[in-house]
Amino acid sequence: MSLSYGIAFVLLVLAVGLVFRSTLRSSMYTNTTEVLEQEWAAVRGYLQIDGNRTVWFFDRNDSEEAFFVRRLRRIFLLADSEGNVLEVSELYAKAGVEPREVLKRMVGQHKPLWRELRAPDGARYLVRTGVLVEGRKEYLLTVGRTLADNERVLDRATKTYYVVTPILIVIFSLLGWWIAGRALQPLNDVTAAASQITGTNLKLRIPARATGDELDHLIERFNGMVDRLEHSLIQARQFSADVSHELRTPLTTIRGELEVALMTATSKEEYQEAIAQAVEEADRLAKVVRALLQLSQAESGQVTLAREAVDVGELVEAVVERFAVQAEAMEQEMRAETQAGVVVRGDKLQLDRLVTNLLTNAMKYTPEKGRIRAAAKVVEGAAVIEVTDTGRGIPAEHLPHIFDRLYRAPDHTRDQLRGLGLGLSFVNWIAREHGGRIDVRSEPGRGSTFTVTFPLVKKAEMGAGGGRGSGEAHLVG
Numbered sequence: 010m011s012l013s014y015g016i017a018f019v020l021l022v023l024a025v026g027l028v029f030r031s032t033l034r035s036s037m038y039t040n041t042t043e044v045l046e047q048e049w050a051a052v053r054g055y056l057q058i059d060g061n062r063t064v065w066f067f068d069r070n071d072s073e074e075a076f077f078v079r080r081l082r083r084i085f086l087l088a089d090s091e092g093n094v095l096e097v098s099e100l101y102a103k104a105g106v107e108p109r110e111v112l113k114r115m116v117g118q119h120k121p122l123w124r125e126l127r128a129p130d131g132a133r134y135l136v137r138t139g140v141l142v143e144g145r146k147e148y149l150l151t152v153g154r155t156l157a158d159n160e161r162v163l164d165r166a167t168k169t170y171y172v173v174t175p176i177l178i179v180i181f182s183l184l185g186w187w188i189a190g191r192a193l194q195p196l197n198d199v200t201a202a203a204s205q206i207t208g209t210n211l212k213l214r215i216p217a218r219a220t221g222d223e224l225d226h227l228i229e230r231f232n233g234m235v236d237r238l239e240h241s242l243i244q245a246r247q248f249s250a251d252v253s254h255e256l257r258t259p260l261t262t263i264r265g266e267l268e269v270a271l272m273t274a275t276s277k278e279e280y281q282e283a284i285a286q287a288v289e290e291a292d293r294l295a296k297v298v299r300a301l302l303q304l305s306q307a308e309s310g311q312v313t314l315a316r317e318a319v320d321v322g323e324l325v326e327a328v329v330e331r332f333a334v335q336a337e338a339m340e341q342e343m344r345a346e347t348q349a350g351v352v353v354r355g356d357k358l359q360l361d362r363l364v365t366n367l368l369t370n371a372m373k374y375t376p377e378k379g380r381i382r383a384a385a386k387v388v389e390g391a392a393v394i395e396v397t398d399t400g401r402g403i404p405a406e407h408l409p410h411i412f413d414r415l416y417r418a419p420d421h422t423r424d425q426l427r428g429l430g431l432g433l434s435f436v437n438w439i440a441r442e443h444g445g446r447i448d449v450r451s452e453p454g455r456g457s458t459f460t461v462t463f464p465l466v467k468k469a470e471m472g473a474g475g476g477r478g479s480g481e482a483h484l485v486g
Contacts, residue, residue: 015182018178019100019178022174022178023042026170026171026174027425029166029170030163030166030167030170033162033163034159034163034273035167036085037159037162037163037244037332038135038159039170041122041135041154041156042135042137044154045135045136045137045152045153045154046137048080048081048152048154049137049139049150049152051077051081052081052141052150052152053141055067056077056087057083057143058087058143058146058148060093061089062093062095063087063095063096065078065082069456074082077480081152082098082156083098084098084100084101084126084134084136084152084153084155085097085098085152085153086098086101086106086149086150086151087141087148087150087151087153088112088148088149089146089147089148089149090113090116090146090147090148090149091109091113092109092110092112092113092116092149094106094112095148100128100132100134101126101134101136101151101153103127103128103129104127104128104129104134104338105126110165112149115138116140116147116148116149117148118140119140120139121137121138121139121171122137122138122139123135123136123137123138124136124138126153127155131139132155132157132176133155133156133157133160134153134154134155134207135153135154136151136152136153137151137152137153137155138150138151139151145329154275156458165233168365177362194240195228196224196227198215199215199224199227199228199231202215202231203231206235207344211235211238211239211242212239213235214232214235215228215231216228217229225450235416256294256297256298259290259291259293259294260290260294260299262286262287262290263290263291263294266283266286266287266290267283267284267287269283270284272282276351277359282472314355314356314359314442314443315355315357315358316354316355317354317355317356317357318352318353318466319352319353319354319355319356319357319360320351320352320393321347321351321352321353321360321364321385321394321463322347322349322350322351322385323347324357324360324361324364324385325347325364325383325384325385325394326347327361328361328364328365328368328383329343329344329345329368329383331365332368332372335372335382336372339372340377340378341372341375341377341378341379341380341381342378342379342380342381342466343368343372343380343383344380344381344382344383345380345383345385346382346383346384346385346386347384347385347386348385348386348387350387351385351386351387351392351393351465352392352465352466353392353443353445353463353464353465353466354443354464354466355442355443355463356443359439359442359443360439360443362395362435362439363394363435363436363439363440363461364383364394366432366433366435366436367383367396367459367461368381368383368396369432370433370459371396371397371398371400371457372398373400374400374457375398375399375400375401375456376400376401379398379399379400379456380398380399381396381397381398381399382395382396382397382398383395383396384396384397385463388462390465391462391463391464391465392462392463392464392465392466393458393460393461393462393463394460394461394463395459395461396458396459396460397459398456398457398458399456400456400457401453401454401456402451402452402453402455402456402457403449403451403453403457404452404453405451408451409450411433411449412433412434412436412437412447413434436459436461440461440463443463443464444463444464445461445462445463445464446461446462447459447460447462448460448462449460
């Protein structure tokens with residue numbers, strides 16, 4: 010790229026030089042014609058024609074006036090109306106006097122003529138020819154000036170330009186190279202730092218220069234990318250460790266049960282009990298693998314979501330009704346509080362799974378006589394699903410991790426209800442895919458509240474029959 014810009018710059022300089030030369034030549038030519046116009050008119054003040062004889066009147070003691078007249082006569086020709094030459098200068102004669110017929114035609118044209126004469130030695134002259142009226146007679150008067158001075162000035166200016174310009178190009182190129190090197194040094198530092206980052210060395214960060222320029226923005230984005238990579242790698246390692254643990258536990262249990270049965274079982278009932286326990290652990294293993302596969306497919310974009318208007322109030326009520334019998338058996342109070350017009354655009358099946366997972370989680374960690382409330386409402390122009398329980402709560406140090414796959418907060422109660430640690434991961438994914446977010450508030454011993462916020466579908470966007478009538482409120486429980 011630098012070479013391309015360098016070549017383009019050199020071509021531009023050459024083009025500017027040619028334009029400069031052409032402009033200078035044109036300007037000097039114009040100046041010469043103006044001077045010749047003045048000199049042609051000045052001849053009439055010094056020249057008197059008496060018949061076929063020319064007489065020059067000037068003060069011969071005035072050196073300036075004498076010099077001016079000599080310059081007027083240096084390239085000079087005077088001819089009568091018949092084309093007869095009355096006076097011609099030596100330089101004009103060397104360049105070649107036109108034939109008599111040509112001079113006669115030129116008198117008859119009655120308009121100024123501009124020509125260039127070239128002497129045998131190569132000298133060029135610009136001449137101005139016009140008709141001079143003296144008395145009743147017409148004469149052809151030609152005066153000229155050499156173009157050697159113009160060519161000399163033009164050649165000197167051109168040589169100076171094409172000699173000085175390359176030197177300046179070299180100087181400024183070296184200066185630009187040095188400045189660019191200084192300016193790109195931070196970028197080289199970024200490149201060097203990037204080359205040192207590996208899977209085992211993600212702690213490296215590039216310090217910002219505090220200049221607020223584009224390079225600082227690049228460094229900020231680069232450090233942010235490394236942060237995300239480090240977080241992803243930590244999650245991947247944690248996920249691998251969790252999966253290994255989750256799969257190892259049921260496999261170890263299955264193997265232990267079967268080995269004990271082989272070594273100690275003596276009756277059909279003992280074999281059946283060992284096999285039943287092994288089948289139960291195998292089912293648990295299959296459930297873990299199936300749930301992991303579903304979550305991986307969802308997060309990798311293999312799950313296509315339907316997009317339709319879903320009344321989440323009706324959805325929450327339906328899920329609460331499904332759990333009513335189970336909640337009653339566990340002596341838990343469960344109820345739904347919904348408002349009308351809480352409509353979101355999304356996949357009804359996945360939204361049902363979101364509410365189901367939240368309620369399952371609440372029931373699992375809420376003791377007997379506990380209370381569970383599922384609400385659907387509009388808050389500040391957004392659709393909100395809120396699930397609150399009076400269960401054991403979640404310690405503050407575990408709240409940032411509860412949406413990670415296979416993560417479970419330590420449980421010292423050893424209840425029989427033991428989850429896979431994937432339900433909240435599904436809830437988080439469903440919320441994100443619907444353009445929403447999930448927040449949690451929890452206090453150990455007093456319960457938890459999960460709040461999922463979605464963009465609200467306005468009534469005008471729902472179409473006929475979408476959602477319940479406005480102003481309705483439902484309480485189920």
